[in-house]
Amino acid sequence: MKSQVVLLKCDTYDREKIYEELLWGIGQLGGIGRFVRPEEKILLKPNLLRKAEADSAIVTHPAVVAAMAKILKEAGFIHVSYGDSAGVGPMDKIAGACGLAAAMEELEIPMADFNECVHVNYPEGKMAKQFHLAKAVTETDALINICKMKTHQLERMTGAVKNMYGCIQGLHKAKGHTKFSNAESFARMLVDLNRCIRPRLYIMDGITAMEGNGPASGTPVHMGVILIAADPVALDSVCCGLMNLAPELVPTNVQGEKMGLGVWQEKNIDVITREGSLTISQAQERFGKKDYDVNRGREVRRIWRQIRWISRHFQRKPYIVESKCIRCGICVEACPVEGKAIHLHRPAAPVYDYKKCIACFCCQEMCPKKAIRVK
Numbered sequence: 001m002k003s004q005v006v007l008l009k010c011d012t013y014d015r016e017k018i019y020e021e022l023l024w025g026i027g028q029l030g031g032i033g034r035f036v037r038p039e040e041k042i043l044l045k046p047n048l049l050r051k052a053e054a055d056s057a058i059v060t061h062p063a064v065v066a067a068m069a070k071i072l073k074e075a076g077f078i079h080v081s082y083g084d085s086a087g088v089g090p091m092d093k094i095a096g097a098c099g100l101a102a103a104m105e106e107l108e109i110p111m112a113d114f115n116e117c118v119h120v121n122y123p124e125g126k127m128a129k130q131f132h133l134a135k136a137v138t139e140t141d142a143l144i145n146i147c148k149m150k151t152h153q154l155e156r157m158t159g160a161v162k163n164m165y166g167c168i169q170g171l172h173k174a175k176g177h178t179k180f181s182n183a184e185s186f187a188r189m190l191v192d193l194n195r196c197i198r199p200r201l202y203i204m205d206g207i208t209a210m211e212g213n214g215p216a217s218g219t220p221v222h223m224g225v226i227l228i229a230a231d232p233v234a235l236d237s238v239c240c241g242l243m244n245l246a247p248e249l250v251p252t253n254v255q256g257e258k259m260g261l262g263v264w265q266e267k268n269i270d271v272i273t274r275e276g277s278l279t280i281s282q283a284q285e286r287f288g289k290k291d292y293d294v295n296r297g298r299e300v301r302r303i304w305r306q307i308r309w310i311s312r313h314f315q316r317k318p319y320i321v322e323s324k325c326i327r328c329g330i331c332v333e334a335c336p337v338e339g340k341a342i343h344l345h346r347p348a349a350p351v352y353d354y355k356k357c358i359a360c361f362c363c364q365e366m367c368p369k370k371a372i373r374v375k
């Protein structure tokens, strides 16, 4: 049986319109009752990467989270909460800045506890056998992942599978980057994380997406879509189609299928739209953006990667655009490498130590001035 991904056309962040679209889309997959039960504790997990305005495309738009929350409320769900472990800064400030806190308050939905950490063993893990999860994640019965459609320097795109990294509590996220320090091992860890937590449903906000220097310094781009699926790999594969990015170039897709999380190949995915069932290619023609600004470069061959001195010349590296840098030091704080691979150099801009740099791009993700690019 094929994985089903619902593709909704939605050109506005009007909450009522999104609510209607989500209701229709979830109905196509069997209705909300197929995924969660009213007596269960439900955690809504948006992408709250860092403090940003709702229309910056850095965070999941609050209108999408609120529309999903309204569906649950109207279906009689009482124990609904929301949260994410941000890259930098406290969650209440981030939820406040983008308007999510106000939207949830209106619906009387509380913020979950993402400050406390719980160590969880996962013996079935193929790459990661333990996780440091936010307490709220361990205490919920069912998680609904509400991700954002964005580019990403390490994994090329971030969507359903990658959004689960926010379930790792606070500083443990930085440690994960040093432990799983290349795109493939990081992807395998993410797949294990999804297999461990098992979100019941994945929703992607692609109304305004991010292209270029994502996931926090790119350019907002109108795509006008929302995707829904129970299979996160299939959802991300459809997202790749819309970005005109070969899905096999995204490690979370390839590893996701190998490790049994879902499927990425077009022949195994049905895209459900109001106009009928489509293939990914047809969805791309109809709803995609051929010139979406995303890294489509082929990877350096594995054998070359194994030869360290050659690979160093091919590795993608962050660099700072000095004229944009305000010398705040957030990039230095964000660097997970022991002893740091980037150092303050005031009054000049921070300086990289490329010998230590593991190319995780945490510094680029967290820079508030879009001053860090990748070459």
Ligand code: SF4
Binding pocket: 320, 324, 325, 326, 327, 328, 329, 330, 331, 332, 349, 350, 366, 367, 368, 369, 370, 371, 372
């Ligand atoms: S985070 Fe950005 S603005 Fe701040 S010091 Fe680093 S490069 Fe400069």
Ligand code: SF4
Binding pocket: 318, 334, 335, 336, 337, 340, 341, 342, 352, 356, 357, 358, 359, 360, 361, 362, 363, 364
């Ligand atoms: S300098 Fe930036 S890219 Fe390099 S290891 Fe540190 S955070 Fe990662």
